[in-house]
Amino acid sequence: MQERIEKVYEQVVQRNRGEAEFHQAVREVLESLDPVVSKHPEYLDAALLERIVEPERQVIFRVPWTDDAGQVHVQRGFRIQFNSALGPYKGGLRFHPSVNAGIIKFLGFEQIFKNALTNQRIGGGKGGSDFDPHGRSDAEVMRFCQSFMTELFRHIGPSTDVPAGDIGVGGREIGYLFGQYKRLQNSYDAGVLTGKGLAWGGSLVRTEATGYGTVLFAQSMLATKGDSLEGKRVAVSGAGNVAIYAIEKAQQLGAQPITFSDSSGYVVDEAGVDLELLKQVKEVERGRVADYVARRPGARLVTGGSVWDVPVDVALPCATQNELNGDQAATLLRGGCGVVAEGANMPSTPEAIEAFQAAGILYAPGKASNAGGVATSALEMEQNSSRTHWDFSKAEDKLTRIMAGIHDSCVAAAEEYGKPGDYVLGANAAGFTRVADVMLAHGVV
Numbered sequence: 550m551q552e553r554i555e556k557v558y559e560q561v562v563q564r565n566r567g568e569a570e571f572h573q574a575v576r577e578v579l580e581s582l583d584p585v586v587s588k589h590p591e592y593l594d595a596a597l598l599e600r601i602v603e604p605e606r607q608v609i610f611r612v613p614w615t616d617d618a619g620q621v622h623v624q625r626g627f628r629i630q631f632n633s634a635l636g637p638y639k640g641g642l643r644f645h646p647s648v649n650a651g652i653i654k655f656l657g658f659e660q661i662f663k664n665a666l667t668n669q670r671i672g673g674g675k676g677g678s679d680f681d682p683h684g685r686s687d688a689e690v691m692r693f694c695q696s697f698m699t700e701l702f703r704h705i706g707p708s709t710d711v712p713a714g715d716i717g718v719g720g721r722e723i724g725y726l727f728g729q730y731k732r733l734q735n736s737y738d739a740g741v742l743t744g745k746g747l748a749w750g751g752s753l754v755r756t757e758a759t760g761y762g763t764v765l766f767a768q769s770m771l772a773t774k775g776d777s778l779e780g781k782r783v784a785v786s787g788a789g790n791v792a793i794y795a796i797e798k799a800q801q802l803g804a805q806p807i808t809f810s811d812s813s814g815y816v817v818d819e820a821g822v823d824l825e826l827l828k829q830v831k832e833v834e835r836g837r838v839a840d841y842v843a844r845r846p847g848a849r850l851v852t853g854g855s856v857w858d859v860p861v862d863v864a865l866p867c868a869t870q871n872e873l874n875g876d877q878a879a880t881l882l883r884g885g886c887g888v889v890a891e892g893a894n895m896p897s898t899p900e901a902i903e904a905f906q907a908a909g910i911l912y913a914p915g916k917a918s919n920a921g922g923v924a925t926s927a928l929e930m931e932q933n934s935s936r937t938h939w940d941f942s943k944a945e946d947k948l949t950r951i952m953a954g955i956h957d958s959c960v961a962a963a964e965e966y967g968k969p970g971d972y973v974l975g976a977n978a979a980g981f982t983r984v985a986d987v988m989l990a991h992g993v994v
């Protein structure tokens with residue numbers, strides 16, 4: 550990295566001590582920007598790098614709630630409003646015990662460039678809490694969501710900041726959060742949250758969008774080599790929203806997904822994943838992956854090692870950050886893997902990315918390949934503001950076009966900046982320049 554960029558990175562580390570995931574995400578973007586700022590010195594003159602790594606606003610708040618036994622708990626809530634150059638802050642809420650400022654900042658930072666790539670008018674933000682919904686009753690989750698929204702509501706709005714789901718936040722949580730927002734505001738602002746139920750402002754395809762989009766991106770990458778997903782063996786990690794719909798789209802396109810996982814282990818089902826059973830276990834029963842194996846002859850649960858030990862043609866990491874390290878990347882490559890498309894945010898460590906790039910395989914960073922979810926959230930906002938509701942095929946058609954557009958923007962930017970086929974450079978350069986040009990137009994704010 551050139552000296553000025555290195556200095557920006559050092560300042561990020563100084564100012565955000567101990568926030569390792571945030572440092573990692575910033576470094577990955579900054580490392581791509583040498584050729585961009587060399588071509589556009591005006592970005593450096595306007596201190597755009599220094600500005601883009603500093604969130605516009607960070608809100609951290611206490612969330613007290615009472616469990617079913619009457620015991621009071623205190624959680625910490627976050628909303629990081631990172632960049633509003635392109636539109637209202639937009640990004641999900643994560644409820645997971647590992648949540649801290651560094652994780653929310655890394656996610657918010659990634660979100661800026663991801664949202665820019667979709668070409669929708671949305672800025673970047675992210676939020677969440679260290680609340681763990683696992684093992685909690687519906688009533689406990691509801692009380693927690695109500696308490697969380699009782700502070701968050703004053704910081705968000707359809708033209709200000711529009712949260713959605715992420716790990717631990719699905720349709721149930723969005724419902725409780727929206728109910729409390731509506732009560733506090735005395736106003737039916739459907740566009741304040743996305744991922745809503747279909748009967749109260751949700752969009753068809755939003756549930757499927759991130760997983761579907763990830764697979765569509767993999768298909769577009771393969772098409773540049775005259776190949777397709779047809780007949781390919783696919784490893785998927787995770788068993789949540791993104792993983793389930795990545796499996797569904799991969800199956801629709803003729804591939805054979807054979808794995809999924811949760812924090813209790815991974816499942817190998819050589820006959821191909823039984824999606825109906827997986828949905829029943831995970832979406833309806835909120836069970837563990839072992840419950841699938843108990844009902845599926847031939848499937849096996851593996852509790853040691855990692856899902857990346859299974860030899861496949863295509864890998865779709867759809868669980869969480871840093872779930873695929875350098876050694877696991879080497880194992881995947883030895884097994885013949887030629888395509889990696891990230892459904893999760895930053896699932897590959899820097900060493901894994903280096904291994905994929907050195908091997909010259911098709912590798913898509915999450916900010917490009919998992920952007921279908923937020924893109925469809927923007928479509929949900931569009932339907933809310935015009936009080937319309939599109940059918941499934943119209944929404945899916947728009948998602949398909951947006952994913953093709955993101956793919957083509959990455960390819961074009963990688964070529965423009967001298968590294969054809971480098972989707973990391975392509976995604977970072979294309980996303981960054983879209984935001985940077987608008988920040989220049991808005992002056993020093």
Ligand SMILES: NC(=O)c1ccc[n+]([C@@H]2O[C@H](COP(=O)([O-])OP(=O)(O)OC[C@H]3O[C@@H](n4cnc5c(N)ncnc54)[C@H](O)[C@@H]3O)[C@@H](O)[C@H]2O)c1
Binds near residue numbers: 716789790791
């Ligand atoms: N939901 C979206 O629209 C969306 C959009 C873009 C990116 N993402 C990213 O996709 C990833 C998954 O999100 P989701 O919405 O599917 O969440 P989810 O809560 O529905 O599912 C997460 C899944 O990952 C599993 N998991 C978590 N930690 C794990 C670990 N250490 N090892 C193995 N499995 C683990 C969980 O058990 C769960 O099955 C996250 O990185 C999220 O930020 C989600």
